[in-house]
Amino acid sequence: MRMVYRVLAYLVALGVVVQAMSMVYAVAGLGKWIDKGGVLDKAVMESDASPFPEVAGFAIHGINGMMIMPIIALLLLIISFFARVPGGIAWAGLVLLLVAIQITLGLAGHSIPFLGALHGLNALLLLGASLNAARLAGTRTGQHVAPATA
């Protein structure tokens, strides 16, 4: 269970990395497309088509952020009840809370762009919290002590 907790916590951290990369990939593709004469307006934004290939980055950001990461964070919390990681429940709860805040900030940023800036800041907090949760699950003393650190 500790190992599952640890893997899930690392998956949350990996998810943050994917989020950052996918967003910049998409924005870079958008800039290139506009440079070649593409026009972005509401009609293009609301169509589910791909005017340029990097638009996949927006889709990845949305699916990963609003579907996959909440599920992983939820699983992390559930596993935390069984994993007996010191402080593990609290850190898993914090991770889930930060994911919820992150989604809220991301959506609210569409109408209040400054909240989008906080979305970027909160991503770093989430990365820190998930890495710390993973670290806690890896450094415990007891039955499963790693020989090198004993």
Next chain:
Amino acid sequence: MRGRLIIACVGAAAVLGPLIWLWQDSLLPGTYSVTQMGYADPGGHGHHAAGGRSIEELVADPARPADVSVSLAARKERFRLPSGRAVDGYTLNGQSPGPLIRAAPGQLVEVRLVNESVPDGITLHWHGVDVPNAEDGVAGVTQNAVMPGQQYSYRFVARQVGTFWYHSHQISHEQVAGGLLGPLVIAPPTTAAADVVALVHLYRGVRTINGREGDVRVEAEPGQRVRVRVIDTENGQLSAWVSGAPFRLVAIDGTDVVAPTPLTDTAVTVAAGGRVDLEVTMPADGTSVRVHLGGPDAVVLGSTAATAPPPTRRPASTVDPLVYGQRAPLPFDPERADRRFVYDIGRRPGFLDGRPGLFWTVNGHLYPDVPMFMVAEGNVVRMRVSNHSGEAHPMHLHGHHAVVLSRNGVAATGSPWWVDSLDVGNGESYDIAFVADNPGIWMDHCHNLPHVSEGLVAHVMYEGVSTPFRVGGTPHNEPE
């Protein structure tokens, strides 16, 4: 050890339990009638029972012969746009957009729709035309989806003069995007002005005007008046602007604007599903005029031998129909409303038919817990449409045209602004009014079509009217 495990299980159950309950509570039955969905909202009136005459009786005069007969064969296929680009989508008579249907006012239009090869079934909805309810083309509400090998005839009298369009209302978010649509113009056969239809559609992300990429050239003489009928078939609003000559915004959603004034260096926005007619008088010196539709692509009016003028950027200012044109009396008194409704759009996380996500709410509730706006024939109806969902919503009421009374509490002072597709921005609130003069069961939904499958739909329902058609079932009616 055992105690810990029990506590852990209780903790897990406390997290999962509410989620599982919400999930199962959101599941929809396999088939249901929209008249049994959500809750009846009598709009301040006493509530009357539904039922009574079937919407199948609400048709155009069956004895009257058709003046305009059109046959449309629908196929799901890979086809070529006029530019040569191959697209996977839908065609009507082998083309997309489908053929232009033109009728004169008062003519009876009959359209025979044949489904040759669309596996999911199809319908046709006459967007903006206030047809009898049985001809409205909404799968699961006014008819069953027309399955492969089947056909269906639509009949209606073209009473309104203006620019309209038609599109499938079965799995509409997919079929409309794929091109199962076409333009419809109701106008007297002879007009002094040249008349150009400009149907704007994105095929898999590529913007087209009448299916063509790039400029559409139209021959126009110096001094000639030209009407450009812009149709936004997309899920988001479109900007149109004109360079090379002043223009007038002469009609919105198929209704003429009263005393439209000339405009320069100003853009016009077209709501998703909406239409605007722009009128240009060609410059006497023979120079061309560029009517930009969403970007550099344009209808270019003038001598087709001349070089097209270069694109210009979108002007910063936008026409506000709330103050454009001249005030004129309304055919009814909105202050003496019989029904008053609220259509309040929000957004929250939850489950919709077992699917987790962030969904639109109507008056605080998720689909299918949406209001059924109950009216009686002849009622004057007022509705406040407000939006605090974080995104704009182009709201489309079937079967009726509503007049905008105010926006954010500021009364309209321009020409009566009649709409069937009204873009309600985030944070905006519109008061609209209409006369309930077309009995039936009418969708009142967001025309950003994927939003409909995310729950942004309600219905206006007349007392004493029922429908035998059901969402789901066989054939699988899926109006979204």
